[in-house]
Amino acid sequence: MIVDAIEEEPVVIEGVKIPLDTSxxxxxxxxxxxxxxxxxxxxxxxxxxxxRPSPTTFDEAFQCMFDYIDRLFVMVRPRKLLYMAIVEEERLLAEFEREGRNLPPKQESQVFDSNVITPGTQFMIVLSIALQYYIHLRLNNDPGWKNIKFWAQGSRLTRFGPKPGLHKIISYICLQRNLPGYDPNTCHCLYGLDADLIMLALATHEYCRAAR
Structure with missing residues (x-):
């Protein structure tokens, strides 16, 4: 079934935005x-x-990502774990090419070329650092983040092999399910844009049985 999510909006008092208490x-x-x-x-x-205008600097791109994660976190408010399956760079580049996205001129943008989103580039290295900074910032300022554990699974890491982000997530859930003491009533929320997200999520229990 499809259900619209209720989103709380931050209160603005005399032009100052009061952050939501996600706890x-x-x-x-x-x-x-x-x-x-x-x-x-x-x-x-x-x-x-x-x-909004397309980002022209790393900082603008990162801020857009942080705002996006903030919105999802406020909506879901996980209590135990936040798992980030870092981008599958080659796949993202192919999506850019299929979309025929217009890129700003090189002299006007740090991110003029979609090749910045490939393994080992400065963008991907700085992204990893920026995400660490973002997490530490939220831990220190948002009470809803204080008891959260974090896991970042990058495309260059090999624990679960070179899988798309969604499949890395499913593999991680299966790993947890097979650990002693796992709570079978754990409530999971998966976010992604892949068309197979819904079916994989619904079949997770069968997938995990097959993956043992």
Whole structure:
């Protein structure tokens, strides 16, 4: 079934935005333990924006990503785990090419070339550092983040092999399910833009049986 998510909006007092307290109960009347983010579904839209100009610097791209993650975190409010499956760079580049995205001139932008989103580039190295900074910032300023554990699975890491982000997430869930003491009532929330997201999520219990 499809259900619209309730999103709380921050209060603005005399031009000052008051941050939401994500430690409070989820307004959707459901509490999630774990939130899994397929970063393909976050990084790509931040380079292909519809509601703001396309980023021209690393800082602008990172801020767009942080705003995106903030919005998802406020909606879901996980209580135990935030998992980020870092972008599958080659796949993202192919999506850029299929879309025929217009890139700003080189002299006007740090991110003029979609090749910045490939393994070993300065962009991907700085992205990793920026995400660490973002997490530490939220841990120190948002009470909803204080008890959260984090896991970042990059495309250059090999624990689960060279899989798309969504499949890395499913593999991680299966790994947890097979550990002693795992709570079978753990409530998971998966976010991504892949068409197979819904079917993989619904079949996770069968997938895990087959993966043992």
């Amino acid at each position: 409070k109960p989820n307004p959707n009347n459901i509490e999630y333990d774990n939130l899994y983010l397929d970063m393909n579904g976050i990084i790509y839209p931040c380079f292909h924006t519809e509601d």
